[in-house]
Amino acid sequence: MADQFPAIIVLAPLFGALIVGLAGSRDHRICFPVVLVSLAVSLFASLGVFLQVLQSGPVSYFMSGWDTEKSVLGAGIELRIDAINGLVLIVIAVVSILVSIFSIRRAGEETTEKTPQFYVLFLLLTVGIFGMTVTNDAFNLFVLVEVSSLTSYALIAMGKARRGTMAAFNYILMGTVGASFYLLGVGYLYLKTGTLNMGHIHEVLTANGGEIGRSPSVMVAFVMILVGLWIKMAFFPLYGWLPNAYSYAPSTSGCILAPLMTKVSVYVMIRVMLGVFGWEWVFGHLGWNHAVVWLAVIAILAGSVLALAQRELKKMLCYLIVAEVGYMVGGAWLADSEGWGMTGAIYHILADAFMTLCLFIAASILVKRCKARRIEDLGGMFKKMPVTMTGFIIGALAMIGIPPTCGFFSKFYLIRGGIESGHWEFVAALILSSLINAVLFFRIFEIAFFGNKPAEGHGHEEGETSEQGSIGEQALSVREARLSTLIPLLVTAAIVILLGVFNGPVIAVIRSAIEPLIAVGG
């Protein structure tokens, strides 16, 4: 049983999706229990496999049984779990369970009669994301990227907002181009190495002093893969699809996509960098770290400034995601000799998933309950929805980087990496972005604490909103959100704090997994 865990992680949601697809349309009530059970099985298997990894090192699982004894390496598809993706798997499972609880009533309201299809797509999305994280085969990764992308296109386009549909169309075009670039990069690698197994590619590229690794087409392959993944993760110049897609999507779709899709893409990038090309090749042979870190600096600043310019709550959060992606990419490319930047980036993947989830759940509740799309509509929310706002504050504090939350520690390690590698511009961008986030969120807090709900149909300019208007009748009727949405919010908020308080063991696990990868490069 225990040796089947890697497969079970991916298969449990797949079977869940099939059961929902078969039985869901007859009785909508069957959907949610099936979703919860299948995701719980995944979580259980992820935890189990993570413990195995902690005890005895990375776990390999050969699909169809074509292991190295029966066949050559790369003939079958290998799943490989080390400490890092073990952590990512647990995060994915926890986030998707929380979102599924959040969606109990929401999904029914937002998708009317298509609830079973929503849950099928939801589970297939988690299948894709789990699969992307565990697979050790470059082409299999492409297929799973497509599984997750196709489902996310649909989840975004399901909404009733017509701008969401347009955003989904743009996302389809950009996502397909990105995935195709990735596929092309894999093709170039295959042409040079004759294999698709990531470990085997790494072996071939580094063999004999890395002579194959030095050829131009391997460089082109790396660029193609990188650009493809950057499109998927919405890194700075290629972020165009993200803000509209996530902010006009149905709230349940936004809550599952925003925390997971970009983060898993960042993880995949790190895996490709370290596991396929290797530390030495990426930072030693290629030596583009300065250019990429500068790009990340621009991404962070642009994301923060654009977030500051937004008047809609969800769009603001979406631009913050763009900035956060800048943190992670920049951290991964800092290339300090101790790997602190990489540690920070990986820790930030975990932290940011929960931070984003926390903020998105809170924002969805606010948007739904008081029709407050815009920031200035949040007046007086603390009195009306204290619990929701508490969750929002915790998420916001983590985003700013206030100590007990995990956001502080990830920034701490990123800054440490920046200092050790001498990338002061990155350190400055991080601090500046934290300041902008502080301005951003304290503006919201101010409105929510002291402001009143402005009168309906009244146009305002920014800044003067909090003073004017009186409590309308509609605003009075706003009450606290229902329990099924509050529980995931509070659990997420608790995780945000706990992950910060207990950052030591997590960092230790990440360090132990990274150190050999750095040592291999020299």
Added chain:
Amino acid sequence: MIPIFDYIILIFMVIAAIISLKVKDLLSASMVFGIYSFLICLLWAEMGAVDVAFTEAAVGAGVSAVFLIATVYNTKRRSSD
């Protein structure tokens, strides 16, 4: 594996691709796209990738073209570019 044959198909493919993007009538564009798919399918059969050619003939030239035509039928036939 006849090089000249190969070259001719490849050149026709480029031409078909350009035409299908240049034609203003979307129905014709879909048809030319079907022709493009058939040419590429021919090329693959010629390169020894019979399974890929088979799939492309069924999927690319058959079903995709039908999907495109179904959509064009349900929306607008003229395009501004």
Added chain:
Amino acid sequence: MKWFALIAVVITGSLLIYGVSDFPDWGDAQSPANAGAKSSTGEPIGESVSQFYITETGRLTHVPNLVTAVLADYRGYDTMFETVVIFAAGMAIFAILRVLREDKHTLGPPAKDTTADGDHGRIIVGTTCKILIPVIQLFSLYVVAHGHYSPGGGFQGGVMLGASFILLAVAKDLGSALTWFTEKRFMTLACVGILIYAGFGLMAQFLQRHFLDYGVLHVILPKTDEVMARSHSMLGVEIGVAFTVTAIMFAIYANLSSRGELKRGL
């Protein structure tokens, strides 16, 4: 936008051509992709996957068509997710486009469309289709079943089978195709297809092997050894693939041609 597009295209294109410059020659049987990577001194680094497939497949699976063997066995996990992609596409299109109304008798026969010369056209087209469709369906079943020995397999056969229903819908009308291939049926069929595929994998897991390790199924399948169990299971999963592909191809067409109303198509 046009200038931006031109710049992007030129940069990407020149990058790709830069990569092309050091490719091995087209058709080189000794290129790394075909014969495994070699160092500059000519000694191989690791073993060639491609050569392993060509030389060992006959011994390990008894399947002459290498593509089928690699597709359904060595890389069966990939193929399962490829089927899942199709399934997801079907579900996605349902979620996006399908119009669900209160009056649910959407499957009734729609009004006949009789334009001036429509009737004559319909007679010729209808008769041709009447003759063609059974042949297409028979041939597609042959393609599915004969995938071990000739080009073809679950996908090709499934697409053709789906296309035969599409042909019926185009030639007569969507309603008559939907009367017996109803929405409930094709959605169920799509799920069942993947269940068959994943079920084969799961059976191997229950028998203490890895997912999709068909060899162990000789315990269940009558009169087979490990090798033939692989061969037979491949046929099984191909049938599963064919189910899903047939159902979803028709589902996509039905939704696209009727704007999600499933009333009358083109």
Added chain:
Amino acid sequence: MKEFFETSIEPHFNYWVYVILMMIGLWAVIAKNNLIKKLIGMSIFQTAIILFYVSVGVKKGSGIPIIPKAKEAAAGAGEHGAAGAVNPDLFANPLPHVLMLTAIVVGVSTLGVALAVAQQLFKDFGTLEEDEILEQIKTADKASPDG
């Protein structure tokens, strides 16, 4: 000229054409205004990649990847040692073919979903021209920023 053709174009002719096709597709995806045209461009873009992969797997003088009498060949291999029964140079490389079967199917799935979204857009906006859609969104934005 002839020499240039033989040394640098001819051995890589397929690869050159794949780059050209891919750039045509990419250009259409970015620059075309009509959404259906964009999707046709996207499909061309994907087929270009498939062309690249299939070209990688070609061996001059080889046949299709079907081994007649696989059983007998395998039995022969058993008798005469593992090597020698099947000469890999005589059969095309099956792996790229398998990968591209997957890519084709993924391509048609994406096309289907994209067309569905396009139809939905047509329902919402009454047009499939990108600039007109963006114009409508802009005017809607001015009318009510929340919409």
